[in-house]
Amino acid sequence: MKPAHLVALATGVVVLLAPAGAGAGQYTVRSCDAAPPTHGPNAWQVQAGSVNSYALCPTAGGGTPNTRGITTRMVGSDFASGAFSRWWFYAPAGTTISRLDWAGRAARERCYWQVEMRAQGGASDARLIGWPTQPGTTSCGTAIDAPYVATYWPPAGTTRLMQNTQCGGASCPNGYGATFHTYYSAVTLNDFSAPSVSVGGVAEGEWVRSDRLITFSAVDNIGISRAQLIVDGQPRADAVNYGCDYTRPTPCANHSGSFEIPTTELSAGTHRVEVLVHDGSGTAAMAGRTIRVDNVPPPQVSPAVAGGEGWRNANGFSVGWSVPSDGGSPIVGATWELCRLGRGACSTHQLSGANPTSIPRFGVSSDGVYEVRVVLRDQAGNVASLSDARPVMLRLDRADPVVSIDGPDPNHPVQASATVNDSLSGLAGGQIELRRAGSSTWRELPTTVSGSRLVSQIDDERFADGSYELRARAVDRAGNQQTTGVEANGARATRQLPLRIKTRLRAGRRVSRIVRRTVRRDGRKRVVRRRVTGFDPGVRVGFGRRAVIRGVLANPDGQPLEDVPIRVLARPDLPRAGLAAAAVVRTDSAGRFSYRVKGSASRTIRFRYDGTSRIRPTTTDVEVAVPASSRFKLSPPRILNGEAVTFAGRVRGGPIPERGKLIELQKWTGRAWAPFRVVRTDPRGRWRHVEPVLSVRGLVTFRLRALIPAEAGFPYATGRTPARKLLVQGQ
Numbered sequence: 001m002k003p004a005h006l007v008a009l010a011t012g013v014v015v016l017l018a019p020a021g022a023g024a025g026q027y028t029v030r031s032c033d034a035a036p037p038t039h040g041p042n043a044w045q046v047q048a049g050s051v052n053s054y055a056l057c058p059t060a061g062g063g064t065p066n067t068r069g070i071t072t073r074m075v076g077s078d079f080a081s082g083a084f085s086r087w088w089f090y091a092p093a094g095t096t097i098s099r100l101d102w103a104g105r106a107a108r109e110r111c112y113w114q115v116e117m118r119a120q121g122g123a124s125d126a127r128l129i130g131w132p133t134q135p136g137t138t139s140c141g142t143a144i145d146a147p148y149v150a151t152y153w154p155p156a157g158t159t160r161l162m163q164n165t166q167c168g169g170a171s172c173p174n175g176y177g178a179t180f181h182t183y184y185s186a187v188t189l190n191d192f193s194a195p196s197v198s199v200g201g202v203a204e205g206e207w208v209r210s211d212r213l214i215t216f217s218a219v220d221n222i223g224i225s226r227a228q229l230i231v232d233g234q235p236r237a238d239a240v241n242y243g244c245d246y247t248r249p250t251p252c253a254n255h256s257g258s259f260e261i262p263t264t265e266l267s268a269g270t271h272r273v274e275v276l277v278h279d280g281s282g283t284a285a286m287a288g289r290t291i292r293v294d295n296v297p298p299p300q301v302s303p304a305v306a307g308g309e310g311w312r313n314a315n316g317f318s319v320g321w322s323v324p325s326d327g328g329s330p331i332v333g334a335t336w337e338l339c340r341l342g343r344g345a346c347s348t349h350q351l352s353g354a355n356p357t358s359i360p361r362f363g364v365s366s367d368g369v370y371e372v373r374v375v376l377r378d379q380a381g382n383v384a385s386l387s388d389a390r391p392v393m394l395r396l397d398r399a400d401p402v403v404s405i406d407g408p409d410p411n412h413p414v415q416a417s418a419t420v421n422d423s424l425s426g427l428a429g430g431q432i433e434l435r436r437a438g439s440s441t442w443r444e445l446p447t448t449v450s451g452s453r454l455v456s457q458i459d460d461e462r463f464a465d466g467s468y469e470l471r472a473r474a475v476d477r478a479g480n481q482q483t484t485g486v487e488a489n490g491a492r493a494t495r496q497l498p499l500r501i502k503t504r505l506r507a508g509r510r511v512s513r514i515v516r517r518t519v520r521r522d523g524r525k526r527v528v529r530r531r532v533t534g535f536d537p538g539v540r541v542g543f544g545r546r547a548v549i550r551g552v553l554a555n556p557d558g559q560p561l562e563d564v565p566i567r568v569l570a571r572p573d574l575p576r577a578g579l580a581a582a583a584v585v586r587t588d589s590a591g592r593f594s595y596r597v598k599g600s601a602s603r604t605i606r607f608r609y610d611g612t613s614r615i616r617p618t619t620t621d622v623e624v625a626v627p628a629s630s631r632f633k634l635s636p637p638r639i640l641n642g643e644a645v646t647f648a649g650r651v652r653g654g655p656i657p658e659r660g661k662l663i664e665l666q667k668w669t670g671r672a673w674a675p676f677r678v679v680r681t682d683p684r685g686r687w688r689h690v691e692p693v694l695s696v697r698g699l700v701t702f703r704l705r706a707l708i709p710a711e712a713g714f715p716y717a718t719g720r721t722p723a724r725k726l727l728v729q730g731q
């Protein structure tokens with residue numbers, strides 16, 4: 001044998017990489033001196049009934065090599081015809097033996113001994129080494145001494161080798177034995193059976209994320225030597241190599257296992273994941289799955305509480321959201337967490353189904369404030385982070401507020417208030433109402449919330465004096481409400497009006513009159529006269545003239561209110577006109593005040609004392625009437641019968657109504673003023689009228705004037721011009 005040949009054999013397995021299921025591989029099973037370091041004879045089996053079959057390997061281990069190796073040695077005894085000593089090498093199913101590299105020796109002392117290495121199971125039964133039994137022959141081969149490895153080629157289809165020493169004579173007496181020793185055995189096999197591999201762990205087309213495994217189970221006639229994960233046709237990481245023992249015909253075991261799918265290194269979307277296995281002869285097989293990678297959690301949603309996040313008093317909540325699309329695996333469920341405020345005492349719930357968009361209506365265990373967080377789950381198993389989820393608030397308050405009316409406050413006599421205690425949502429609003437004792441009609445007072453109190457003012461200027469009852473209705477932010485008419489001590493809440501000191505304000509034109517009264521004095525009736533002064537609230541001022549309005553402010557006993565401000569407001573006598581501030585006057589030490597008015601137009605003058613927290617306000621109105629005024633001219637003042645006279649003038653002041661001011665021309669009949677013509681002014685107040693005079697006999701003097709009647713939109717009382725004379729000379 002050439003050394004180069006030896007080196008090639010020493011490489012062991014010849015790996016023929018071939019498409020899965022289609023290839024055939026070769027491998028070599030080594031024994032004794034060919035199988036360092038164990039040198040085991042494991043590949044060979046002694047046939048039952050053999051005489052003196054043994055193995056001493058390696059052959060250089062000690063003693064004479066002539067007795068070592070895988071041995072069939074029949075010496076030192078008488079042997080019957082057919083007695084044998086045998087070792088067998090069996091090829092596993094699916095393989096055939098294609099080659100034997102061998103070193104050893106064989107010897108026989110008589111020709112009837114059969115000493116051989118035979119190949120069986122193939123197309124022919126072939127003796128590779130040795131001799132057949134040759135009884136009756138004395139000239140035959142008796143020794144093979146082959147310490148160097150030589151190659152032998154069994155016939156195609158060989159499935160077993162037999163090392164055989166057998167007595168072929170009628171008997172084989174002691175002293176003429178035979179022996180066969182295999183020092184070196186390297187059996188090369190062709191493996192025609194590819195591995196079978198199946199995968200699991202993920203389904204075909206499944207969406208997966210980083211925590212998933214692909215499992216495999218591989219089976220082969222000579223076992224599995226390695227497995228490797230292939231992603232998109234490329235090996236990932238190192239293969240797993242299983243230990244194989246090439247001193248045995250079936251060198252490897254069957255294996256199953258799993259690989260983590262490295263989805264974090266893969267782009268989102270479709271990938272092919274496969275497991276490639278090789279058997280003990282290097283024959284490959286592969287199986288896999290097409291997967292879709294999704295490591296992206298669904299987007300956070302923005303949940304909303306039906307009806308809003310405010311307080312409510314019914315224990316039922318619906319939370320909904322819309323499901324955004326991120327192009328990854330479909331949404332297959334949601335997790336929602338219900339926590340008391342602050343994420344204490346949380347409960348977690350699952351929703352299943354495609355694209356969930358709401359939590360079915362639910363209630364909470366007790367009143368209070370809760371947070372709900374919702375995260376979606378995709379088909380790959382990614383879940384958005386609960387701690388990053390936007391919470392929505394649920395607020396439940398079913399407890400009515402507790403309300404009691406406060407007692408009167410001496411510092412604020414007109415104030416009516418109520419104290420409200422409400423657990424959870426707190427006071428939102430309310431109403432304090434007032435009812436005259438004996439009446440059934442409650443009147444609402446303007447009520448505001450101040451902290452935990454309802455506060456209102458009783459306008460004792462507006463309500464008649466007398467006894468009143470109070471009641472208060474408080475509403476919390478959840479809409480719970482309670483009404484009470486009692487104070488905290490249980491007493492009925494009442495008020496006696498007026499709450500403040502009464503005052504009396506009088507103003508107008510100062511008038512005085514004598515009042516007569518009959519009294520009894522000293523047993524006799526007497527008439528007593530007394531001068532009483534008062535104020536007439538109707539004040540007439542000529543156009544362009546001035547007048548003084550006087551007034552007095554006092555309490556009902558006549559005690560004056562000294563040095564207090566009286567507001568003066570004025571409203572022109574025009575449609576839709578409002579009161580406008582005009583002045584402030586002050587009372588003197590006798591409570592008196594005065595206000596000068598000019599005769600510019602008719603108007604209402606209001607005097608108001610605003611009062612204080614303890615003194616009730618009061619108001620009085622004075623009507624200032626200004627008669628209308630117009631210039632009036634007759635021309636010429638003297639005419640002949642049949643001529644015409646012109647009346648002309650201009651109304652003073654204003655405003656003039658849009659369509660002009662009505663002017664009534666009057667003449668004196670001797671008994672009364674009689675109208676004879678009505679004219680209208682132009683928008684600037686000018687008026688003119690030409691009147692022909694007929695049927696006058698002799699010299700007649702007419703007395704004529706113009707009346708300016710009161711009219712809506714014209715802020716004056718009815719006024720008159722002075723009379724003018726017209727002389728007419730008849731025929």
Ligand SMILES: [Ca+2]
Nearest residue numbers: 191193221279
């Ligand atoms: Ca195989």
Ligand SMILES: [Ca+2]
Nearest residue numbers: 296328329378
């Ligand atoms: Ca996703």
Ligand SMILES: [Ca+2]
Nearest residue numbers: 397399423476
């Ligand atoms: Ca409440």
